[in-house]
Amino acid sequence: MKNVALLGATGSIGTSTIGVLKQHPERFKLYAVAANRNWKQVAQIAREMDVERFCMFEPEAAKALSKELGKPVLTGMDGLCELASDPKTDIVLNSLMGSVGCLPTLSAIRASKHIALANKETLVMAGEVITAALKANPKAYLTPVDSEHNAIFQCLADRPKEEVEELQITASGGPFREWPIEKFKDIRLEDALNHPVWSMGKKITIDSASMMNKGLEIIEAHFLFDIPYEQIKVVVHPQSRVHSLVQFRDGSLIAQLGAPDMKIPIQCAMTWPERIPLETDRLDLAELGKLTFFKPDFEKFRCLALAMECGKKGGLYTATMNAANEVLVNAFLEKKIGFMDIPNGVEKIVEKTPTVVNLDLETILAADAEARKLAAELIP
Numbered sequence: 001m002k003n004v005a006l007l008g009a010t011g012s013i014g015t016s017t018i019g020v021l022k023q024h025p026e027r028f029k030l031y032a033v034a035a036n037r038n039w040k041q042v043a044q045i046a047r048e049m050d051v052e053r054f055c056m057f058e059p060e061a062a063k064a065l066s067k068e069l070g071k072p073v074l075t076g077m078d079g080l081c082e083l084a085s086d087p088k089t090d091i092v093l094n095s096l097m098g099s100v101g102c103l104p105t106l107s108a109i110r111a112s113k114h115i116a117l118a119n120k121e122t123l124v125m126a127g128e129v130i131t132a133a134l135k136a137n138p139k140a141y142l143t144p145v146d147s148e149h150n151a152i153f154q155c156l157a158d159r160p161k162e163e164v165e166e167l168q169i170t171a172s173g174g175p176f177r178e179w180p181i182e183k184f185k186d187i188r189l190e191d192a193l194n195h196p197v198w199s200m201g202k203k204i205t206i207d208s209a210s211m212m213n214k215g216l217e218i219i220e221a222h223f224l225f226d227i228p229y230e231q232i233k234v235v236v237h238p239q240s241r242v243h244s245l246v247q248f249r250d251g252s253l254i255a256q257l258g259a260p261d262m263k264i265p266i267q268c269a270m271t272w273p274e275r276i277p278l279e280t281d282r283l284d285l286a287e288l289g290k291l292t293f294f295k296p297d298f299e300k301f302r303c304l305a306l307a308m309e310c311g312k313k314g315g316l317y318t319a320t321m322n323a324a325n326e327v328l329v330n331a332f333l334e335k336k337i338g339f340m341d342i343p344n345g346v347e348k349i350v351e352k353t354p355t356v357v358n359l360d361l362e363t364i365l366a367a368d369a370e371a372r373k374l375a376a377e378l379i380p
């Protein structure tokens, strides 16, 4: 039996993860859960799944949950890190939203856990620190949950990176794939939240609409698989059935396909290299008829181009880009700025990225905080 600590239990990935755990009660126990404010949903999960430990990031939510359950509830970043490193935790499934996911990932690595990582911001913000921590803690094991990276992970199947010519990350293209750039100034929040394939949390849905999500995923892939940016390509695939591909040096292009259901990569990330049964839709290729592929439009989707540039520049660029994007996406969700203010704002903030010699955690956290402050100043 594996004890799972589920960070971000009330969100889209958290809910899919609980769906996977429910299919395998003989194999997984939901040992600990964490969320931000939604203590009522956590209470419901606790009653259904016999959870032992809890953290609510917000102190008021922690108090309310503790009163409801009559059990201790941790709070804040210390609480998240404590659950991630709890001696009884076997697998940490990190589905927190945003850069708050970084320190719990690090805490889990330092405690030599198996981390199934959905929180892509961890690697965008602090890829070098995370990869160094993984080297220093060889018993820690990180498996990707993000659908494209889980697909690449499956295609690679532990082959050495020398055999890889190119990673091909698929992108749905989001709701504005066919919109002319002239119409982008009229984009409303409702349009941007209308993802053509996936039902996800609001922040990643806006990132998909701006294609910043694909930019974050390029950086995520670079750090996960140690592949240079020059060998990472994006291919637009509106049906989202091919989840990504690896071009090997012998001419073989290996793809992973499946229904667009996050339960598939979540379970794979928890059980790899074993494949266990999963009740979910199966693909019927004849019914699908055709799958289409296109080149991405870097001019229309400036966030994608910006992310590629920041990744190549390295240093603190990806951390400042990520922080600025988080602040601006949140402002767009609150209808305080327009859609195009996201790429415009991110571009302004990354221009102010300080050069750095020693890329340690403290420097990254300081750059993240400064970029957030500068981005907040752009919001009316």
Ligand SMILES: NC(=O)C1=CN([C@@H]2O[C@H](COP(=O)(O)OP(=O)(O)OC[C@H]3O[C@@H](n4cnc5c(N)ncnc54)[C@H](OP(=O)(O)O)[C@@H]3O)[C@@H](O)[C@H]2O)C=CC1
Residues within 6 Å of the ligand: 007, 008, 009, 010, 011, 012, 013, 014, 034, 035, 036, 037, 038, 039, 056, 057, 058, 094, 095, 096, 097, 098, 100, 118, 119, 120, 121, 145, 146, 147, 198, 199, 200, 201, 202, 203, 204, 262
């Ligand atoms: N959804 C998807 O299909 C995919 C998501 N991902 C990645 O997975 C991560 C989660 O995405 P998603 O599930 O869509 O997001 P959601 O917004 O649906 O869920 C976010 C979760 O994180 C919790 N949370 C947010 N802030 C904090 C905090 N400060 N402390 C503790 N908990 C917090 C929320 O709690 P509360 O409910 O209390 O606010 C909620 O449980 C993101 O990094 C995303 O990019 C990657 C691939 C696919």
Ligand SMILES: CC(=O)[C@@H](O)[C@H](O)COP(=O)(O)O
Residues within 6 Å of the ligand: 146, 147, 148, 170, 171, 172, 173, 174, 198, 207, 208, 209, 213, 214, 262
């Ligand atoms: C399900 C998943 O992994 C998301 O990251 C998804 O890929 C988003 O869709 P886009 O391809 O539109 O960014």
Ligand SMILES: [Mn+2]
Residues within 6 Å of the ligand: 146, 147, 148, 149, 217
């Ligand atoms: Mn993805």
